[in-house]
Amino acid sequence: MTYDRLVCANCAAPVSEGRCRVCRANRERLQQENNFFAGLNPITLIALLAVLIAAVALLAQQTA
Numbered sequence: 309m310t311y312d313r314l315v316c317a318n319c320a321a322p323v324s325e326g327r328c329r330v331c332r333a334n335r336e337r338l339q340q341e342n343n344f345f346a347g348l349n350p351i352t353l354i355a356l357l358a359v360l361i362a363a364v365a366l367l368a369q370q371t372a
């Protein structure tokens with residue numbers, strides 16, 4: 309997700325320029341969300357994959 313093209317509702321300037329308080333608040337929030345998802349998603353996907361593999365392995369053992 310990018311905020312480069314977001315225009316501030318308060319000052320009508322690009323949020324990424326941070327011209328007003330609302331811009332800076334939005335920019336900070338979006339950056340935090342980006343960091344959050346960038347840090348969380350790969351780990352979450354790997355964890356889900358590991359759980360899935362474990363479940364399949366358990367099922368395979370029970371049916372064998």
Ligand SMILES: [Zn+2]
Nearest residue numbers: 316319328331
């Ligand atoms: Zn603004």
